[in-house]
Every structure is written in structure tokens, then in C-alpha cells.
Amino acid sequence: MAEPIISISHLRKEFQGTRSTVEAIKDISIDVMPGEIYGIIGLSGAGKSTLVRCVNYLEKPTSGEVIFDGKKLSSLTPKELRAVRQEMGMIFQQFQLLEQRTALRNITFPLEIRGVKKNEAVKRARELLRIVELEDRENAYPSQLSGGQKQRVAIARALATNPKVLLCDEATSALDPNTTNSILGLLKKLNRDMGITVLVITHEMDVISQICDRVAIIDKGLIAEEGYVADIFMAPKTxxxxxxxxxxxxxxxxxxxxxxxxxxxxxxxxxxxxxxxxxxxxxxxxxxxxxxxxxxxxxxxxxxxxxxxxxxxxxxxxxxxxxxxxxxxxxxxxxxxxxxxxxxxxxx
Amino acid sequence: MNFDAAVWKMILTGIWETIFMVFGSTLIGYLLGLPLGVVLVVTRKGGVHPVPVLNTVLGFIINIFRSIPFIILLIMVMPFTRALVGTTLGAKAVIPPLVIASAPYIARVVESELAEVDNGVIEAAKSMGASDWQIIYKVLLPETKPSLILGAALVLTTVVGYSCMSGFIGGGGLGDIAIRYGYYRYQADIMLVTVAILIIIVQVIQESGNRISLKTDKRIR
CATH class of the missing domain: 3.30.70.260 (ACT domain)
Structure with missing residues (x-):
């Protein structure tokens, strides 16, 4: 049995409000295996967005551990943590592209951060634009792209540093059904061709059933049930x-x-x-x-x-x-x- | 007849002095105010690198400077000005008070512009492993460039006003001419001409700011 690429154990996350403390995640443990597409589904407020942000430590867990590729994230220095984040691409519901940069320069952004030489970065970005089928839009600004195209650029950007894992936070929730299908198809293709592990956060069962191998259903900060998508679809227990x-x-x-x-x-x-x-x-x-x-x-x-x-x-x-x-x-x-x-x- | 060659020469010198004062002090003001504005945004609660204590203290100091009416500030900083430039008269002498007045203002203007950047974009940059410093110079500043340019036009036009006020203490420039001729000598025509020139200067600055800002903004297509 292979080692999990992401291992979340007994994760808990509280947010200090002005009047009260909100426990967004109570106790969640998940193992994501290399090469799989793992889905996390829940209604809004279930804690799934907080959970994915704990995976790359955009949110620091209150307690519990996240182990990525054998590295305990809680024990890393800020510099080491930034290096780890370059091994985890992330895409978002609202794409979060830099509006003042072209598609090409959005994709070179994580490479610039890493200190890759400019012509190498541009070469890599063009290669990625080809993968996401946007090679003719390299000079377009985000405002000139459709939602689906923006998400494709965001995916290319997330892949620029050759990450081992792609985190998708409601990546298709702002898209229409056809565009959703094409983005899901792209994620599936990347998983198959590049072997990248994908962690999908969504509130839509369609997304889970279309691309995920395994799924965890999150409710009120806890895992309600977990297993193979086909099994859970046929016989949900909760x-x-x-x-x-x-x-x-x-x-x-x-x-x-x-x-x-x-x-x-x-x-x-x-x-x-x-x-x-x-x-x-x-x-x-x-x-x-x-x-x-x-x-x-x-x-x-x-x-x-x-x-x-x-x-x-x-x-x-x-x-x-x-x-x-x-x-x-x-x-x-x-x-x-x-x-x-x-x-x-x-x-x- | 008031408008002989000597008067026109004086007005031309005034224009030059005003432009020198305004652009010179705004430039130095930005060297101080821009980093201060960045610090204000970055260290605030929920910012890229929250340091609430520093943020509160800095905000408090900036507010103190912004509370002092410029005409009072002009007089208050005279000893400092003399020590720095050797005189309290003329265009050069007005630059220190203009910088002291404009830098805190610039800091606040820059702060509000940088705050426009969506938290999600900053989060995305963090997720790609960007350091705080990289977020500042690769995300916050470039993404708000059009607003920063508009803000600079706003600051420049405000400083034009300040620079004229300095005429009361013999600061040079068009304001000085307007005050000397219009207020002390009752020569309203010379005053009106200088005011007209000031209006043109402000219009040109604002219009250029608008155009450059629009041209650099890639959001609107």
C-alpha cells in the first residue's frame, strides 16, 4: 500500500469571533492517495472551504496535523512552507487571476515567485496554455476571457510549478453546466495524463460523481461518511x-x-x-x-x-x-x- | 497698465516655481508616503502580515500630522526648514512643509487604493508560495496601478493648493504672486491671471491622471 500524499489527522479549526468562537472543523481525518481524485462535499457552512485551506496552511489548524508528502506542515518554517505550497496548485471559484496581467503572464507568476528565468517561464507557460487549449489567447487580459477560459488560465497557473497535488475550491461553482463539464473533463484528463492528485471541494454531487474516485461527505465540521463514490451513490448511509x-x-x-x-x-x-x-x-x-x-x-x-x-x-x-x-x-x-x-x- | 514684460516674466517664474514645488514635494512625499501606505495596508487586521500594534501607532501618528492645518504647519516647521535648506523664503523653503503635509495624506490615499485588491487574489498568491514582500511588489502595487495614478493626480492637485497657501509666508510661486498683488496691493487683474493659470495647471494634472490611469487599466476593455 502506497503512502498517502495528503494525510489529515484529527484536524480542528476554530475561528475567534468578537462574541463567540466558531468551530468550523471539529475532528476530521482524511487520507488522500497519490494519483486519485478525492472529493469533499458538503452544504455551505459545513467547513469544507476551511478544510482545504488547512491543507496548504492558508489557515493554520487549531489542532491536528496535515502531512503532505511526508512533511508535517506544522513543523515547517515560513520559508519551507512556501516551498511546499509550490508543490500544491490551487484553483478557486472566482478564479483569482491578476487583472492587470495577460493570460501568459498570469501563468508565469508562480514561476517568477520561484525565481525561474523569464524565457524559461514563458516557454513553460506557452506549453501549459496548449494543454488547457488556450494557446491563441496568451495576450488576452482576464477581462477579455469568459468564465471557463479564466478557469483554464487559473488551472494552467496552478500547474506551472509542476505540483503533485491540485486543490480545487468550488472550481466550477461559478460556471454554467456546459463549461462545468469541460472543466471537469480537463481535470480528469490532467489526472490521467500527468498523474496529478486532485482534491475537489464542492457542494454539487454532479462534480463528485463525474470525476471523483472517493468522496468524504462533511457535515457540521465532521465526516458524515466516506468511501468510493459508486458505493455511496448506490447506498448512502446518512x-x-x-x-x-x-x-x-x-x-x-x-x-x-x-x-x-x-x-x-x-x-x-x-x-x-x-x-x-x-x-x-x-x-x-x-x-x-x-x-x-x-x-x-x-x-x-x-x-x-x-x-x-x-x-x-x-x-x-x-x-x-x-x-x-x-x-x-x-x-x-x-x-x-x-x-x-x-x-x-x-x-x- | 499692469501687464508689462516684467510682470509676465514674474508670472512665468511663478509658474515654474509652482511646478517645481508641487512636483518636487509630491515626489519626495511619495518616497515617504507610499511605503507608509503599504505598511498601513499590510499590517492591518486581516492584512497580508498583520501587526495590529504597529498599525495603530502608525495610524495615530499619521492622523496627528493630518490634523494640523497647513497654514499652521508652515509656521511650525520653520526652524526645521531653516536648518535643512538654510532659508525660510522662496520655493525651495516650501518643500519641507509640503512634504511633511503631503506624505501622511499620500499614505492614506495609497492605503485606500491598495485595500481594493481582493483578498482572494492575495490568498491565491499565497497559495503559490509568494512571500509577503512578493505579494506587495508583484500583486498589490501592479494590480492597483491605475488607481495609484489617479491618486497621484489627486495628491498633486491638493499640493497645488497647499503650495499657494505658502505665499503667505513668502513661499514663492503663483500663490505668492496672487497674494502679494491681489491681497496686499489690490491689483485684482494680476491675481485673476494667476488664478486662471492655477486652474489650467489643476485641469491639466487631473485630465492627464485620468487618461494615463484609463490607459494602463486592463480591467476595462
Whole structure:
């Protein structure tokens, strides 16, 4: 087993406010392996942006350790820390390009910091512009570029020093869906071709399911669950996990009284007419509330929210059939059923 | 007739003296005020390198200098001026008080301009391993160049006003002429001409500042 490239252990981060202390991260431990794309997802305020800033020590953790490539960040001098940061590229939701520099000179910026000779830096920047497919825009200023182009320049800039890790803080959240897909495709390509480890912070399950190998779901400063994306997508164990996977669907559906179940498909059941069988089995119609397919790790996976018949006997029949057909399912926490105790939820 | 060759020569000398005083003292003022402004921004709470105590003390001292009315400052610094340039009369003698008045003002102007830089951009530079010093001269100053130029125009026009006030203590320049002829000799026409020239100087400075600033700004396309 290889050593993790980033090892976060028992990280805690408090912010001193004027009146009270906010505990943004309570206790988080994560190991990111070299070459993987690791996702951290959570709702806003879950502590994920603070977490990624602790990884390169833009925020100093209150306690706990971050070990990057065998180096304990807490024991480094400021100078050593700056050298370590050059091995970690970072991109941001708002791109954070230098507005008074051209695309090319934005990319040479981290090289100038490192003291690389100008013509070498320019050569490297042109090479990177080619990788992010913007070779014809080297003299454009950020104000002349679209959001997606700006993020491409930011990615090229983050890669200039040949980092081992790329940290992405909500890198696609300011982009439209098509641009998001092209940026995600680029990240995936960089991961595959250059072997760079990518740590992705997002609040969008689509981002996780499209490019991540593993994911940690963060809630209220703690890890709610962690594992392979495909596993968590098929069978989330926590309420927050289910909420994030259903995403906006839960808001689109108008739930009334009754029991709702989310069932997932991974393509294996295509021989079987699942819904028809449910109806035949329970001898009662089921109501499809919501259906969607997602690309999870390159495999199309579907999810569907169905409303079960009211009769309890019929409900049992449906669930029995789902178990028999090996179709993963879990109950949807609707407003009506939200007082239900959720045993798997993380301790407070 | 007031406007003979001697008067015009005097006005020309006045123009030259005013320009010498204003640009000379602003230049020296920036040598002091620009670093002070940088220190104010960098050491403030949430800044690139917070040193709250230094920031508060420096801010307090700057406020003291900015509280002194320029006409009083002119008189207060006379001994210092004499020690430095050997006289308290003429254009050269006005430069020390102008520098003392403009440097704290420049520091505040620069501070507010540098504060425009988005914290996210500074954070990005830090994430690339930039040192505090590199953030100052590769991010803060270049990113605010257009604002700094506009600010310099603002400072120059303010210093034009100050330099004229120095006419009351025999400071030379157009203000001195306007005060001597308009106030002491009731020759309003000479005063009006010098005021008109001052208006032109201020307009030219401001307009050049606007144009250069706009030209260097890459945000607007």
C-alpha cells in the first residue's frame, strides 16, 4: 500500500469571533492517495472551504496535523512552507487571476515567485496554455476571457510549478453546466495524463460523481461518511448523504403524506422491467415522483423516487421485491417523515 | 497698465516655481508616503502580515500630522526648514512643509487604493508560495496601478493648493504672486491671471491622471 500524499489527522479549526468562537472543523481525518481524485462535499457552512485551506496552511489548524508528502506542515518554517505550497496548485471559484496581467503572464507568476528565468517561464507557460487549449489567447487580459477560459488560465497557473497535488475550491461553482463539464473533463484528463492528485471541494454531487474516485461527505465540521463514490451513490448511509445525492430533486418534488423510497439502478437490471414488476407484485400502482440518470465513474446510474401504495401489506410486498431483485433502495426523508429518528447520523 | 514684460516674466517664474514645488514635494512625499501606505495596508487586521500594534501607532501618528492645518504647519516647521535648506523664503523653503503635509495624506490615499485588491487574489498568491514582500511588489502595487495614478493626480492637485497657501509666508510661486498683488496691493487683474493659470495647471494634472490611469487599466476593455 502506497503512502498517502495528503494525510489529515484529527484536524480542528476554530475561528475567534468578537462574541463567540466558531468551530468550523471539529475532528476530521482524511487520507488522500497519490494519483486519485478525492472529493469533499458538503452544504455551505459545513467547513469544507476551511478544510482545504488547512491543507496548504492558508489557515493554520487549531489542532491536528496535515502531512503532505511526508512533511508535517506544522513543523515547517515560513520559508519551507512556501516551498511546499509550490508543490500544491490551487484553483478557486472566482478564479483569482491578476487583472492587470495577460493570460501568459498570469501563468508565469508562480514561476517568477520561484525565481525561474523569464524565457524559461514563458516557454513553460506557452506549453501549459496548449494543454488547457488556450494557446491563441496568451495576450488576452482576464477581462477579455469568459468564465471557463479564466478557469483554464487559473488551472494552467496552478500547474506551472509542476505540483503533485491540485486543490480545487468550488472550481466550477461559478460556471454554467456546459463549461462545468469541460472543466471537469480537463481535470480528469490532467489526472490521467500527468498523474496529478486532485482534491475537489464542492457542494454539487454532479462534480463528485463525474470525476471523483472517493468522496468524504462533511457535515457540521465532521465526516458524515466516506468511501468510493459508486458505493455511496448506490447506498448512502446518512441523511446528509441521501440529501446531497438527491440534490435539488428533493426540492422539486412536492411530497404529500405517504412513504417515499429512492431506488438506484446501475445498468445490471436492464433485463428486468422493475417498475412493472413492482406493480404486478403489489397489485397497486406506484407513483414515480422523480427520475434521473447520473454519470458515476463513467457508468450511467439511475435514481428514482417512488411513492409506495398506502396499504402496509402492499408496501411490504414492494420492498420484498426490491430486496429480491437486488435493487438498492432507501427511504427518502420527506418533510412529513422528517421527525423520524436517523440512527446513522453522526454524533454531535 | 499692469501687464508689462516684467510682470509676465514674474508670472512665468511663478509658474515654474509652482511646478517645481508641487512636483518636487509630491515626489519626495511619495518616497515617504507610499511605503507608509503599504505598511498601513499590510499590517492591518486581516492584512497580508498583520501587526495590529504597529498599525495603530502608525495610524495615530499619521492622523496627528493630518490634523494640523497647513497654514499652521508652515509656521511650525520653520526652524526645521531653516536648518535643512538654510532659508525660510522662496520655493525651495516650501518643500519641507509640503512634504511633511503631503506624505501622511499620500499614505492614506495609497492605503485606500491598495485595500481594493481582493483578498482572494492575495490568498491565491499565497497559495503559490509568494512571500509577503512578493505579494506587495508583484500583486498589490501592479494590480492597483491605475488607481495609484489617479491618486497621484489627486495628491498633486491638493499640493497645488497647499503650495499657494505658502505665499503667505513668502513661499514663492503663483500663490505668492496672487497674494502679494491681489491681497496686499489690490491689483485684482494680476491675481485673476494667476488664478486662471492655477486652474489650467489643476485641469491639466487631473485630465492627464485620468487618461494615463484609463490607459494602463486592463480591467476595462
Amino acid at each position: 441523511k446528509i448523504g441521501r440529501e446531497l445525492i438527491l440534490g435539488d430533486a428533493i426540492k422539486e418534488v412536492k411530497f404529500s403524506e405517504g412513504k417515499y423510497y429512492r431506488i438506484t439502478f446501475d445498468g445490471r437490471q436492464s433485463q428486468e422491467p422493475v417498475i412493472s414488476n413492482i406493480v404486478l407484485r403489489a397489485k397497486s400502482p406506484v407513483n414515480i415522483m422523480y427520475a434521473q440518470t447520473r454519470d458515476v465513474g463513467g457508468i450511467a446510474r439511475g435514481q428514482m423516487v417512488i411513492q409506495l401504495p398506502e396499504n402496509e401489506e402492499q408496501q411490504r410486498e414492494v420492498l420484498q421485491y426490491l430486496r429480491f431483485a437486488q435493487i438498492p433502495f432507501d427511504e427518502v426523508d420527506t418533510v412529513a417523515g422528517s421527525e423520524k429518528q436517523d440512527t446513522e447520523e453522526t454524533e454531535e
